[in-house]
Amino acid sequence: MNVGNKKTVLKMKEKRQVSQAVKDELKLFTKTKKAILKALKDNKKNVPELSEELNMPTDRVLYFLMSLQKYGFVQVDGIDDMDEYFYYKLKDNG
Amino acid sequence: MQDNNKVKEYDALVIGAGIAGGEAALNLANVGNRVLLIDKDLTVGGKMIMLSKVFPTLDCSACITTPKVSEIARHSLITTLTSTEASDIVQKDNGTFEALITTQPRYVHIEDCTGCQLCEEACPVNVEDEYQYGLVGRKAAFIPFSIASPRAAAIDIENCTLCGACERACPTNCIDFTQTVEKFMIECKTVIVATGFQLFDPTLIPRYGYGRFKNVITSMQMERQLAPTRPFNTVLRPSDGKIPDNIAYVLCTGSRDKTVGTPICSQVCCMYSTKQAQLLMGALPMADITLYFLHIRAFGKGFNEFYAQAQSMGVEYVKGKVAKITEKEDGNLILRYEDISTGKVTETEHDMVVLSVGILPNQGITGLFKNRKLELDQFNYISQSNPLESPATTSIKGVFVAGVASAPMDIPDSILSAGAASSEAANYIRQLSVKQVEV
Numbered sequence: 001m002n003v004g005n006k007k008t009v010l011k012m013k014e015k016r017q018v019s020q021a022v023k024d025e026l027k028l029f030t031k032t033k034k035a036i037l038k039a040l041k042d043n044k045k046n047v048p049e050l051s052e053e054l055n056m057p058t059d060r061v062l063y064f065l066m067s068l069q070k071y072g073f074v075q076v077d078g079i080d081d082m083d084e085y086f087y088y089k090l091k092d093n094g
Numbered sequence: 095m096q097d098n099n100k101v102k103e104y105d106a107l108v109i110g111a112g113i114a115g116g117e118a119a120l121n122l123a124n125v126g127n128r129v130l131l132i133d134k135d136l137t138v139g140g141k142m143i144m145l146s147k148v149f150p151t152l153d154c155s156a157c158i159t160t161p162k163v164s165e166i167a168r169h170s171l172i173t174t175l176t177s178t179e180a181s182d183i184v185q186k187d188n189g190t191f192e193a194l195i196t197t198q199p200r201y202v203h204i205e206d207c208t209g210c211q212l213c214e215e216a217c218p219v220n221v222e223d224e225y226q227y228g229l230v231g232r233k234a235a236f237i238p239f240s241i242a243s244p245r246a247a248a249i250d251i252e253n254c255t256l257c258g259a260c261e262r263a264c265p266t267n268c269i270d271f272t273q274t275v276e277k278f279m280i281e282c283k284t285v286i287v288a289t290g291f292q293l294f295d296p297t298l299i300p301r302y303g304y305g306r307f308k309n310v311i312t313s314m315q316m317e318r319q320l321a322p323t324r325p326f327n328t329v330l331r332p333s334d335g336k337i338p339d340n341i342a343y344v345l346c347t348g349s350r351d352k353t354v355g356t357p358i359c360s361q362v363c364c365m366y367s368t369k370q371a372q373l374l375m376g377a378l379p380m381a382d383i384t385l386y387f388l389h390i391r392a393f394g395k396g397f398n399e400f401y402a403q404a405q406s407m408g409v410e411y412v413k414g415k416v417a418k419i420t421e422k423e424d425g426n427l428i429l430r431y432e433d434i435s436t437g438k439v440t441e442t443e444h445d446m447v448v449l450s451v452g453i454l455p456n457q458g459i460t461g462l463f464k465n466r467k468l469e470l471d472q473f474n475y476i477s478q479s480n481p482l483e484s485p486a487t488t489s490i491k492g493v494f495v496a497g498v499a500s501a502p503m504d505i506p507d508s509i510l511s512a513g514a515a516s517s518e519a520a521n522y523i524r525q526l527s528v529k530q531v532e533v
């Protein structure tokens with residue numbers, strides 16, 4: 001069914017409140033996304049390097065980085081000499 | 095076929111659209127029965143559609159599931175409803191049933207969604223993706239995964255900020271926040287219960303550290319890491335993105351363990367762990383893979399050969415009971431176990447641990463039936479009232495069970511079990527038509 005109206009969300013807004021936890025999570029993701037994309041702007045980096053630069057635990061960096069990879073913002077760019085960590089860069093034409 | 099003009103009379107109601115329910119629905123429809131196939135999830139396919147490859151043939155699981163799933167979607171006699179559950183099932187004196195069907199709002203009109211993902215792109219939210227078992231994020235406007243059926247978006251209203259971006263981006267105007275819960279009654283002649291299983295929750299064994307130690311993951315999380323639609327670019331440690339090179343498996347996590355309430359064998363863990371070990375040897379040729387086991391149960395056709403193949407590839411099998419896992423500062427894990435061949439308590443270090451979690455029956459199925467009692471067996475699976483002669487028969491005449499809802503089993507056995515359930519159900523429908531049923 002084509003609802004023919006791009007504003008049905010207004011009806012939901014009358015019924016539902018967005019929780020503080022959802023707002024906080026959105027803020028965190030927006031901030032982290034910006035920071036990761038900025039950190040990768042000039043140089044490819046791996047998770048430990050990004051963790052240091054963003055001052056964020058490595059597991060959280062991986063989670064956000066892989067989400068950004070899924071959404072088409074970043075891609076793999078080789079691996080370190082020890083074959084331990086991949087490097088990631090901004091996606092070509094991304 | 096998704097059908098909005100819901101016909102209220104069906105020959106069969108199939109509850110659960112995993113491989114067992116899907117197969118049973120197809121079998122019934124192929125002999126001319128009208129089937130309502132429902133699943134509480136956003137997509138059909140159950141667990142199988144999420145697997146990487148299948149033992150012992152190593153066929154791609156998605157490649158087997160997808161044609162089945164599209165056959166179900168196209169079948170003119172099958173109506174499939176996702177986000178849907180049945181309740182208040184009543185058996186009438188003539189042996190037929192009526193049931194209340196409840197569909198939760200998806201906030202997307204499935205028939206008009208082209209799966210273009212523009213809503214996903216527009217949505218600013220990122221939350222844990224349950225279809226990747228939390229390893230990566232997804233949007234609040236999202237298609238569950240690329241081979242989901244229906245391949246249509248859904249809005250996760252709990253995590254939605256109500257910004258309206260998805261709705262503005264949708265080219266077909268099929269996002270609809272005014273959708274509400276839909277309820278309607280159906281009548282049917284038979285019911286097949288194919289509600290499958292849930293995974294054992296490993297936080298119930300705190301000494302293994304799941305949930306606290308990032309590099310302790312479940313076998314389902316590894317299954318996703320090995321699948322073509324994987325969360326990461328390859329198999330990686332969740333703690334820091336390092337490529338693991340020394341992975342341990344702890345078999346029987348939450349199976350054959352009375353202390354956590356699951357006394358029986360889950361039937362599939364030995365073989366899926368052996369499968370994953372072989373796939374890991376392919377994905378990470380330099381990695382060491384060790385399986386800690388109590389007994390290896392390789393009872394099916396080709397299973398023992400599959401086990402031998404893993405050993406010849408270099409997978410190490412250690413007969414040992416893992417007592418405890420501790421974490422080092424670098425994220426590596428120390429396994430303390432009793433080596434059963436020597437009787438000695440030993441410690442080894444690994445950089446990732448996979449818990450081969452067991453299978454548990456889904457709860458709450460008996461509550462769906464109102465005037466008849468669907469009995470459970472001592473392990474809380476649906477009781478098979480005549481397991482030798484008629485394995486799909488339950489305590490209610492006209493209600494049949496298929497797949498893991500009746501006992502732990504693998505995919506081939508689930509398909510066989512669906513065959514039994516559908517032929518018993520077809521027979522019951524025929525008996526009703528000639529009034530040979532006494533209830």
Ligand SMILES: Cc1cc2nc3c(=O)[nH]c(=O)nc-3n(C[C@H](O)[C@H](O)[C@H](O)COP(=O)(O)OP(=O)(O)OC[C@H]3O[C@@H](n4cnc5c(N)ncnc54)[C@H](O)[C@@H]3O)c2cc1C
Nearest residue numbers: 110112113114134140141148149289290291497498504505
């Ligand atoms: C990690 C792992 C790896 C595996 N690997 C293999 C393998 O390689 N080879 C193999 O043969 N087997 C494998 N298996 C086993 C295999 O997954 C099962 O045999 C198979 O998926 C069982 O199918 P099913 O349809 O019975 O159950 P499920 O797949 O659980 O499907 C049940 C469906 O019912 C739905 N449902 C539940 N309750 C309700 C309700 N109340 N109302 C509506 N819908 C409901 C669920 O949403 C689900 O879609 C593996 C299992 C695991 C855990």
Ligand code: SF4
Nearest residue numbers: 217254255257258260
């Ligand atoms: S309305 Fe909700 S689902 Fe749609 S884009 Fe905004 S946050 Fe995402």
Ligand code: SF4
Nearest residue numbers: 207208210211213264
């Ligand atoms: S809901 Fe609209 S934007 Fe989203 S996938 Fe469907 S058609 Fe595309």
